[in-house]
Amino acid sequence: MPEDRIAVRISVNGVPCEREVPPRLLLVDFLRHELRMTGTHVGCAHGVCGACTVMIDGRTARSCLTFAVQADGCEIRTVEGLAPEEGLDPVQQAFHEHHALQCGYCTPGFLMATHQLLSETPDPSEEEIRTALAGNLCRCTGYVNIVRAVQAAAARLAGDAHGR
Amino acid sequence: MGGDAAAFRHIGRRVPRREDRRLLRGEAQFFDDVPKPPGTLYMGCVRSTAAHADILRVDGTAATALPGVHAIFTGRDLAGAIKAMAADHGKKGFKSTTRDVMPADRVRYVGDTVAVVLAEDPYLLEDALDLVEVDYAELPAVIGLDEALAEGAPRLHPEIDDNVPFVTAACTEGFEQAFAAADLVVADTFTSTRMAGVSMEPRGCMAVWDRGLGALTLWSSTQVPHLLRSALSELLGLPESRLRVIAPDVGGGFGPKAHVYPEEIVAAAVARRTGRPIKWVGDRQDDFVTTTHARDYRLRLEMALSADGTILAVRNRLDVNIGAYVCFPFGANAETGGGAIYLPGAYRFAHYDYVARSVMTNKAPTGVYRGVAAPIAHMAAEGLLDRAAARLGLDPVELRRRNLLRPDEYPHVNAAGIRSDSGSHVECLRLALEDIGYEAFRRQQPEDRLRDGLLHGIGIVCITEHTGQGAARYRARGLHRVPGFEGVVVRIEPDGQVIAATSQATQGQGHLTVFAQVIAENLGVEPEDVTVMEGDTAVAPFGSGTFASRGAVLAGGAAQRASTALADKIRRIAAHQLEAAPADIELVGGRARVVGVPDMGISLREVAAIAHSMESRTLPPGDEYGLEAKAFYDPPGVVLANAVHAARVAVDPQTGRVQVLRYAVAHDCGRVINPMLVAGQVHGGIAQGLGQALMEGVVYDETGQLLTTQLLDYLLPTACDVPDITIRHVETPSADTLLGIKGAGEGGVIGSVPAIAAAVNDALAPYGAFVSRLPLSPETVLALIDGGRRP
Numbered sequence: 001m002p003e004d005r006i007a008v009r010i011s012v013n014g015v016p017c018e019r020e021v022p023p024r025l026l027l028v029d030f031l032r033h034e035l036r037m038t039g040t041h042v043g044c045a046h047g048v049c050g051a052c053t054v055m056i057d058g059r060t061a062r063s064c065l066t067f068a069v070q071a072d073g074c075e076i077r078t079v080e081g082l083a084p085e086e087g088l089d090p091v092q093q094a095f096h097e098h099h100a101l102q103c104g105y106c107t108p109g110f111l112m113a114t115h116q117l118l119s120e121t122p123d124p125s126e127e128e129i130r131t132a133l134a135g136n137l138c139r140c141t142g143y144v145n146i147v148r149a150v151q152a153a154a155a156r157l158a159g160d161a162h163g164r
Numbered sequence: 165m166g167g168d169a170a171a172f173r174h175i176g177r178r179v180p181r182r183e184d185r186r187l188l189r190g191e192a193q194f195f196d197d198v199p200k201p202p203g204t205l206y207m208g209c210v211r212s213t214a215a216h217a218d219i220l221r222v223d224g225t226a227a228t229a230l231p232g233v234h235a236i237f238t239g240r241d242l243a244g245a246i247k248a249m250a251a252d253h254g255k256k257g258f259k260s261t262t263r264d265v266m267p268a269d270r271v272r273y274v275g276d277t278v279a280v281v282l283a284e285d286p287y288l289l290e291d292a293l294d295l296v297e298v299d300y301a302e303l304p305a306v307i308g309l310d311e312a313l314a315e316g317a318p319r320l321h322p323e324i325d326d327n328v329p330f331v332t333a334a335c336t337e338g339f340e341q342a343f344a345a346a347d348l349v350v351a352d353t354f355t356s357t358r359m360a361g362v363s364m365e366p367r368g369c370m371a372v373w374d375r376g377l378g379a380l381t382l383w384s385s386t387q388v389p390h391l392l393r394s395a396l397s398e399l400l401g402l403p404e405s406r407l408r409v410i411a412p413d414v415g416g417g418f419g420p421k422a423h424v425y426p427e428e429i430v431a432a433a434v435a436r437r438t439g440r441p442i443k444w445v446g447d448r449q450d451d452f453v454t455t456t457h458a459r460d461y462r463l464r465l466e467m468a469l470s471a472d473g474t475i476l477a478v479r480n481r482l483d484v485n486i487g488a489y490v491c492f493p494f495g496a497n498a499e500t501g502g503g504a505i506y507l508p509g510a511y512r513f514a515h516y517d518y519v520a521r522s523v524m525t526n527k528a529p530t531g532v533y534r535g536v537a538a539p540i541a542h543m544a545a546e547g548l549l550d551r552a553a554a555r556l557g558l559d560p561v562e563l564r565r566r567n568l569l570r571p572d573e574y575p576h577v578n579a580a581g582i583r584s585d586s587g588s589h590v591e592c593l594r595l596a597l598e599d600i601g602y603e604a605f606r607r608q609q610p611e612d613r614l615r616d617g618l619l620h621g622i623g624i625v626c627i628t629e630h631t632g633q634g635a636a637r638y639r640a641r642g643l644h645r646v647p648g649f650e651g652v653v654v655r656i657e658p659d660g661q662v663i664a665a666t667s668q669a670t671q672g673q674g675h676l677t678v679f680a681q682v683i684a685e686n687l688g689v690e691p692e693d694v695t696v697m698e699g700d701t702a703v704a705p706f707g708s709g710t711f712a713s714r715g716a717v718l719a720g721g722a723a724q725r726a727s728t729a730l731a732d733k734i735r736r737i738a739a740h741q742l743e744a745a746p747a748d749i750e751l752v753g754g755r756a757r758v759v760g761v762p763d764m765g766i767s768l769r770e771v772a773a774i775a776h777s778m779e780s781r782t783l784p785p786g787d788e789y790g791l792e793a794k795a796f797y798d799p800p801g802v803v804l805a806n807a808v809h810a811a812r813v814a815v816d817p818q819t820g821r822v823q824v825l826r827y828a829v830a831h832d833c834g835r836v837i838n839p840m841l842v843a844g845q846v847h848g849g850i851a852q853g854l855g856q857a858l859m860e861g862v863v864y865d866e867t868g869q870l871l872t873t874q875l876l877d878y879l880l881p882t883a884c885d886v887p888d889i890t891i892r893h894v895e896t897p898s899a900d901t902l903l904g905i906k907g908a909g910e911g912g913v914i915g916s917v918p919a920i921a922a923a924v925n926d927a928l929a930p931y932g933a934f935v936s937r938l939p940l941s942p943e944t945v946l947a948l949i950d951g952g953r954r955p
Binding site: 022024025029032036037038039040041042043044045046048049051078079080082083088092095096097099101102103104105106107108111126129130131133134135136137138139140141142143144145146147 | 180181183184185187188189190191192193194196197199286287362363364365366413414415416417418447448671672673674840841843844847848849850851852854874875876880881882883884886888889912
């Protein structure tokens with residue numbers, strides 16, 4: 001079934017990428033197949049589980065429900081863009097210290113959702129954390145340590161902001 | 165913590181995980197992330213849309229006419245290349261059935277694989293799958309237990325004259341007299357909806373055939389790489405020496421991925437046939453339709469008690485709807501046998517009578533899933549205790565306390581014949597009651613349970629978890645294809661770095677950390693200095709794989725054995741150089757040194773260089789080159805972990821919604837290697853049990869069509885459903901296992917299903933209603949309220 005291809009310019013983690021893509025190519029497959037950035041995972045392909053969550057122009061979005069052509073001209077941020085060259089960012093570090101991941105398949109989505117939450121609500125209540133993460137499913141952790149990790153990350157980021 | 169915890173440097177500590185960094189940075193490699201070789205074709209499966217039918221015609225003409233679509237293979241095309249699965253063949257007490265990996269003539273459930281299509285691109289593959297035409301001649305389908313058991317019911321398999329491939333039964337001597345002596349008999353029938361395991365990563369695999377070597381490598385999201393390799397060998401007729409299975413990072417398992425699946429076998433056969441690398445990526449719908457389901461039970465339980473609440477005897481009649489095929493490699497009894505023998509747990513009773521049957525229907529095959537039969541068996545037993553407490557006018561906790569096994573009653577052989585060396589039920593009960601605030605809650609709880617328009621209830625249950633099963637147990641249970649043991653090889657490379665490989669495969673349990681802790685303990689290094697590898701049959705020793713809460717016990721034991729053997733060799737080499745006795749050498753801080761003379765020592769790097777003949781000094785006479793030790797561990801039987809779970813719920817009598825407000829658990833998995841990771845296992849298990857208790861359920865219609873094929877239909881708990889959880893670790897080391905370890909993978913789910921049900925029983929006390937059916941969806945709860953006595 002021959003398909004027309006459409007040129008897109010998408011910036012991923014600050015790196016501009018120009019490709020010609022089929023109109024039906026999903027953003028998650030653009031990342032995974034075209035760019036070989038496999039940190040973003042597909043858990044359900046229906047926008048329910050949140051494993052594929054990325055940031056589009058600073059807002060979390062389901063990359064399994066977004067066509068690559070819809071992201072034309074946008075800034076995408078993925079899990080690969082969170083950490084510094086070595087080591088972990090404060091949210092990743094908190095997830096590590098609080099054992100907030102087991103198999104790790106859902107984790108990139110949770111990291112993106114946590115970043116969005118903490119950028120908007122730097123000092124969230126437990127209820128606000130749970131509500132913000134309710135769109136991401138984890139089958140391993142029971143969310144207990146994820147919530148604790150987000151609380152710890154919020155405290156650390158607040159401390160850092162205060163210190164500066 | 166155990167009194168001797170101070171004797172350990174690494175075991176028992178909250179060591180952060182070795183595996184996290186890659187996962188957090190997006191650098192992990194799940195099977196779909198493994199770079200695919202040039203020429204890879206994507207495989208898609210044409211699934212049966214009929215629950216029971218003869219295949220009349222499969223037409224792939226339109227599909228294969230699409231440019232980029234390479235081929236279609238039907239069951240007939242591959243008939244000579246793949247043997248049928250026969251998990252129970254030759255097993256005493258079983259009626260063996262076979263499963264065609266890809267049926268050529270007849271389909272037996274919605275999801276059977278009728279054909280596979282190969283295409284260059286996954287999008288194109290979807291187009292092609294839509295164009296495959298299949299004609300069926302439908303046959304009568306049996307969906308429910310009663311239909312399948314009815315006289316003259318349609319038969320699923322020609323080999324057996326009924327739909328019951330397995331029955332297990334036992335009765336203690338004197339049962340009838342004991343039962344007849346009861347002052348009170350409580351009874352009910354409990355049903356548990358089918359469940360799906362729902363690992364966040366759906367199943368998938370990639371098969372690469374090496375024509376020159378005649379060898380095959382299969383990457384698969386499996387929990388059992390060695391068992392999968394053996395199955396590939398058996399079903400494809402290839403020697404195991406030319407088969408390699410690699411489980412890379414695996415995104416959750418929970419049991420369903422511990423089976424061997426048709427797609428793995430077909431992908432391998434097609435790779436061999438075409439010479440092209442073949443990749444199959446299951447999507448969520450495929451996963452719901454074809455990955456083994458679990459827990460489709462109906463359990464009729466009767467409990468006889470004396471007037472003081474002493475349990476005298478229990479009668480258990482269990483039927484399990486196992487679906488269209490027996491799971492491979494476990495067999496028809498995987499869940500059914502468990503439902504019989506897991507039931508006697510924390511309580512003392514001498515008389516038990518059970519009959520448990522596996523029943524085949526035109527639904528997806530069921531298989532092992534976290535907790536196997538124990539959550540529903542314990543829910544039924546605990547549910548009857550709640551009923552008995554109400555009848556006797558006793559507090560439910562007091563009734564349980566009267567029947568709990570005390571520490572001085574161990575070792576104990578229960579009424580199902582299961583021996584257990586230790587248990588700490590009384591202590592766990594004390595701690596869980598304290599943490600949930602039981603006394604205060606009861607004092608403040610209104611008679612009508614109502615506060616702010618909600619019915620508040622509390623549930624306390626005492627459970628056991630069968631862990632660390634070895635070869636003898638698997639033979640006794642008729643699970644002959646499970647080797648039962650595990651193996652570990654530990655090696656120090658010429659540069660002094662420690663590397664180990666285990667026969668297990670991790671899906672997030674933290675194996676790469678806990679086994680490093682055990683090895684580091686014995687070699688006198690830090691856990692971060694030990695690299696542990698798993699999941700690759702070319703690297704790892706043979707073993708069973710990861711399921712049934714066996715990892716810490718068996719691979720932990722094998723790691724203990726291998727690393728102590730290696731430590732002995734290091735001591736001999738060091739002693740030879742330091743002119744001391746090996747017994748006087750201690751391994752500390754990466755050095756082998758003379759006890760009491762810390763300056764007299766040599767580094768592991770030097771020992772490694774000597775062992776590999778890479779410097780002037782030589783090995784002691786009689787020692788082999790290299791610095792490596794391999795060990796297997798097979799514990800004598802089964803080791804029972806125990807726990808007390810305490811849940812507080814609020815039930816909305818208007819909407820039927822159940823909310824879990826507080827949760828506390830005190831558990832005992834013997835010696836704890838890493839309390840942080842054990843807590844993680846408990847948390848996750850509790851959340852899965854909460855899902856089973858309140859919302860999850862696989863639903864088929866009466867024609868065998870699966871209605872729950874997406875996460876929009878099959879609900880999982882979210883962060884808003886699972887409360888914070890308080891955990892206490894009680895450590896009663898097992899006398900039966902190395903290091904005293906008991907398993908911890910399943911206790912969470914085993915405890916939370918009955919605990920939440922018990923809390924709902926308590927909340928509904930004014931209505932005299934008791935839970936007998938899961939999930940406790942709003943409709944089920946409202947029906948319980950409406951069916952009960954209005955206060």
